[in-house]
Amino acid sequence: MYISDFIFFDREALLRHDGFLREKKTNLFNTLEEENGLLRWYKMAAHSISNLNFENVSLVIGEALDPSFRSPTFSQWLLSFLGLQIPAFDFVTGGTILSFVGMYKPQFDNFLYVGLGVIEREHDFESGLVAIRFNSSEGCVKIVDGEILYTEKILRFNNHCFEDCELTYSAPSAETLGLLKELVDTEHSIYPWFIRNCPRYKPFIINDSAIQLLRTAKDFVSGTKLKVIEVGLNGALGVTTVEIC
Amino acid sequence: MRFAKMEVLGIGHSYGDIALDNDFIESLDTGTTKEWILEKIGINQRRVTLPRDYIVTTRNKNPSECLRVRTKTWLDLSLEACEMAFSRSNLSPADIDLILVDCVTPDNFFPMPSQELKEKLGCFNAYAFDLVTACPAAALHLYFASRLQACWNTALLVTSATVSHAVNYNDRTDGAIWGDGAGSIIVSKKRKGKLRLLDTTFSGDPTRAESVIIHRRGHFWQDGRAVRNFSVRQTVRMIKEISSKYGLDFTKDIFIGHQANLTMLRQIGEAAGVPDENNWKNVERCGNQAAAGAIASLSERWDSLPAGRKILIAVLGAGLTWGTALFDVIS
Numbered sequence: 001m002y003i004s005d006f007i008f009f010d011r012e013a014l015l016r017h018d019g020f021l022r023e024k025k026t027n028l029f030n031t032l033e034e035e036n037g038l039l040r041w042y043k044m045a046a047h048s049i050s051n052l053n054f055e056n057v058s059l060v061i062g063e064a065l066d067p068s069f070r071s072p073t074f075s076q077w078l079l080s081f082l083g084l085q086i087p088a089f090d091f092v093t094g095g096t097i098l099s100f101v102g103m104y105k106p107q108f109d110n111f112l113y114v115g116l117g118v119i120e121r122e123h124d125f126e127s128g129l130v131a132i133r134f135n136s137s138e139g140c141v142k143i144v145d146g147e148i149l150y151t152e153k154i155l156r157f158n159n160h161c162f163e164d165c166e167l168t169y170s171a172p173s174a175e176t177l178g179l180l181k182e183l184v185d186t187e188h189s190i191y192p193w194f195i196r197n198c199p200r201y202k203p204f205i206i207n208d209s210a211i212q213l214l215r216t217a218k219d220f221v222s223g224t225k226l227k228v229i230e231v232g233l234n235g236a237l238g239v240t241t242v243e244i245c
Numbered sequence: 246m247r248f249a250k251m252e253v254l255g256i257g258h259s260y261g262d263i264a265l266d267n268d269f270i271e272s273l274d275t276g277t278t279k280e281w282i283l284e285k286i287g288i289n290q291r292r293v294t295l296p297r298d299y300i301v302t303t304r305n306k307n308p309s310e311c312l313r314v315r316t317k318t319w320l321d322l323s324l325e326a327c328e329m330a331f332s333r334s335n336l337s338p339a340d341i342d343l344i345l346v347d348c349v350t351p352d353n354f355f356p357m358p359s360q361e362l363k364e365k366l367g368c369f370n371a372y373a374f375d376l377v378t379a380c381p382a383a384a385l386h387l388y389f390a391s392r393l394q395a396c397w398n399t400a401l402l403v404t405s406a407t408v409s410h411a412v413n414y415n416d417r418t419d420g421a422i423w424g425d426g427a428g429s430i431i432v433s434k435k436r437k438g439k440l441r442l443l444d445t446t447f448s449g450d451p452t453r454a455e456s457v458i459i460h461r462r463g464h465f466w467q468d469g470r471a472v473r474n475f476s477v478r479q480t481v482r483m484i485k486e487i488s489s490k491y492g493l494d495f496t497k498d499i500f501i502g503h504q505a506n507l508t509m510l511r512q513i514g515e516a517a518g519v520p521d522e523n524n525w526k527n528v529e530r531c532g533n534q535a536a537a538g539a540i541a542s543l544s545e546r547w548d549s550l551p552a553g554r555k556i557l558i559a560v561l562g563a564g565l566t567w568g569t570a571l572f573d574v575i576s
Contacts, residue, residue, distance in 0.1 A: 060451075069461055070349040071379045071563040072454035079451035087449040087566065089385055092357050092375035100374075105394040107248070148372055233355050236372075 001101055002139025002245070003132055006214045009048050010204070011127040017047040041118045041127070042074065046081040049114060049131045057133065059111040060088040063097070065118060065206055065233070075114060095206030096230040098213070099238025101134060102146015109136045117205035126202040130211050139245060141217055144225070146240035183239055189227040190216070206233060213242065220244040248445075249391045252438030253572065254399075254431045255334025258541035259325035260531050261292035261409065261425035262316055269297065270421050273304070277417040287507025291424035291532025293409035294322075304414040309462060311410050312352070319348050322427035323362055323405040326537075326544075330429040333547060334438070336399070338366045341431070343397040344373035345390065347382030347536050349459050349563075350407045362403060371401070379406075379457070380503050380562020381447070382536035383428065387570045388447040390432060399433040404536035413464040422506070423465070424532025428540025439550060440572040443491065446483075449566035457563035476505065476561050477512050483559040483569050484517040491571060493555055495519040503560040504528035504538025535562070550574045 042064075062075025072080065073090035093100050097113050100106075111134050118127045134143075183189060190212050204211050209230045220226070222244055230238040267279040267289060282288060294317040295305065305311055323346070331337065346359035353361075359373035378385050386402035405427035414420040432442070453475070457467040480502055487493065500519045502510050507529045514524040527534075527542045534541060539558050550556075554574050561567035 065354070069458060070351075070377075071457055071459040072451070073377050073379075073564070076378075076449070076451040076454040076564045076566070080454035083452055085450050085452055087447060088451050088564070089376065089378040089447075089449075089566065091389075092354075092359075092377070094355070094357065103396050105396075106389075107392040107394055234357055234360055 001105065001143045002135050002137070003141040003143070003214075004135035004139035005053065005133035006131065007049060007052060008130040008211045008214055009128055014041065014044045014048060014127070014129060017044040041116065042077060043081065045114070045116045045129050046078045048129060049078070050082055052112070052131060052133070054084060054086065054112070056110050057086055057112045059108050060086050061111055061113045062088060062090045063092050063095070063113070063115040063206070064090070065116065074116065078114060094232030094234030094236055095208070096148065096232040096236045096238040097132065097207065098143065098210050098228050098240040098242070099146045099148050099230050099236070102143045102240040103148055103238070110134070115207045117207070119205050125205040128204040128211065130207045130214070132210065132214070141213070142243040142245055144241040144243055146238060148236050148238045150237045183227065183229050189229055217244055249394070249434050251387070251391055251432045251434055251442045252436065252575075253440035253442070254336060254433055254436055254438040255330040255332070256431070256540065256544045256547050257326040257329025257333065257429040258537065258544035259322040259329070259427045260534070260541070261294040261322070261407070263293050263295065263297065264290050265293055265297065266290045267421075273301070273414055273420060275415055275417040275420065277421055282421045285508060286421055287511070287529055288421060288532055289529050291422070292426065293423070293532070294407055294425045295409050300414050305410070305412055306415070308411050308464065315407070315410060317407070317425070318352065319350055319358065319405045319407050319427070320361055320365065322407070322425060323403050323429065324365055326405070326427040326429035327362070327366055327401065327403065329544070330401070330431050334431045336431060338368040339370055340399050341368040341371045341401045343390070343400040344368060344371045344403070345376045345386045345400065346373065346403045346405070347375070347377050347379070347386065348405045349377065349379045349535065350410055368401065378564050378566045379459070380505070380536050381560040381564070381566045381568045383430070383540045384445060384558060384560050384568025384570050385447050385566070386430075387432070387442060388445040388568055391442065391445055398435045399431065402430045402432065404428045404540055406535035406537060408459070408465055408533070408535055411459055411463070411465040418469060419465055422533045424534050426531060426534030426537035426541055428537040428544060430540060439547075439574065439576050440556070441575050443555070443571045443573055444487070445568065445570045447566070447568035449564045451564065453565040456565060459563070472565070473506065473509055475565065476503065477509055477516070479561050479567055480513045480559050481516045483567060484513070484519070484557065487557055487559070487569055487571055491555065493557060495523050497523070498554050499523050499525055499556040501525045501539045501542050501556065501558045503562055504531070504542060505533045505562070552576055
């Protein structure tokens with residue numbers, strides 16, 4: 001499987017789409033009077049991916065952190081907003097989509113993954129969006145293999161209401177930390193910013209490693225193999241081997 | 246695209262523990278009568294997890310309140326359905342290496358419902374993911390699993406919903422429709438089972454996505470007329486397409502549709518040439534259990550499945566999405 005197209009936005013980049021959208025009402029707004037909360041971010045997400053090439057996309061898989069509504073799913077709502085008749089459903093990996101694709105080798109050709117993580121009042125993490133188009137025949141990054149090594153619960157959202165939600169993190173277990181240390185010590189590895197303790201960037205709340213890979217892929221020469229280490233909100237620790245094409 | 250051959254080893258279901266009959270719904274004095282319910286929806290009873298006195302006194306005006314009084318959660322129902330599936334398949338939780346869960350009424354988004362279920366069941370060899378599309382989720386789970394090429398052999402597919410927790414019981418229709426339930430299927434690429442998956446499809450039209458809304462802290466809402474008319478047309482279309490491809494004969498083969506509404510299921514049966522006895526359903530006794538309904542209808546008959554026949558599940562719902570799963574009964 002290859003990554004044939006991608007786009008990512010941090011919080012500031014997403015917010016630039018806000019002004020275009022203030023006047024656009026949807027049935028959900030009218031019915032549920034939800035002017036605040038995540039739906040605003042959903043609209044920005046939809047607008048931000050509207051310039052992607054959807055030609056031949058056969059399936060859209062969505063993932064959103066604590067969605068505003070349970071039905072329609074995030075992905076279905078995005079396509080509804082964009083007026084696109086492409087089958088869609090949500091698949092929640094906790095932000096380890098590359099490991100999932102590398103491990104299970106899903107037989108869906110030309111599918112688009114859209115992951116949105118929004119944290120309104122969290123200072124340690126970055127809100128953001130990533131859209132990755134996967135293709136079975138060609139692309140700029142080849143997903144060679146993948147494995148999810150371990151899962152444990154790390155993040156807990158303990159309230160139904162976004163405005164009052166509380167996030168609690170449990171520390172990764174000694175087993176996870178041990179595996180992580182082993183993995184990040186290998187050459188050519190890309191891993192979450194929080195492990196690097198890098199003051200320049202805040203880690204994206206979901207898909208941080210995928211975003212780093214996409215951000216830096218052009219800096220590597222063709223044929224370079226990288227290990228991408230993902231730590232999901234579900235505690236999943238995944239490692240994916242990719243090759244720059 | 247390659248499609249993995251799978252067999253169903255076990256299946257289970259669970260319903261809400263409180264029965265609401267049509268007398269009760271009429272007594273809520275919302276303008277709904279027993280006659281209207283039977284004519285328009287065809288439901289005699291729905292199985293929910295909300296106490297009757299709570300419904301009478303509050304009408305579930307604030308859905309957050311029902312979390313304090315509910316008799317069971319989506320997780321309780323799922324565990325019961327999974328226990329039945331394990332018992333029927335003679336497998337233990339350690340045999341499972343993949344879990345997919347659809348739940349549109351979870352308590353938390355993280356930990357994911359699939360992880361909560363994995364931990365409660367003790368499926369410690371499994372990786373668990375949420376795979377969500379509401380009512381057609383059973384078809385989606387089979388479609389999705391069959392297209393994962395590597396790294397799994399035996400999967401637990403769970404659909405669970407307590408939509409009564411999001412029902413406004415002042416609404417004359419919604420209170421009459423919804424029940425709560427869970428369905429569970431254990432499928433394997435290696436082991437032999439009772440049903441063989443012959444084909445599975447999934448599709449959708451998200452431009453109609455806002456026809457059915459389950460808000461995270463609000464009430465369920467749907468454009469009932471539009472969804473019903475589309476459901477009948479599209480389900481008939483799916484039945485005819487699969488029938489034509491596989492030569493189904495509904496004088497002996499079985500159809501199981503989305504258990505939304507008995508009147509609708511009968512219309513579908515008439516239009517697609519499925520006699521009532523081969524149109525399996527539970528909606529008249531249990532209400533609409535969202536994604537769990539079709540699997541529960543199959544699970545109810547697990548011990549007497551007719552060998553040599555084919556069973557077509559064709560389901561449609563929120564999204565709007567739809568899908569099919571065609572099985573051969575092999576023993």
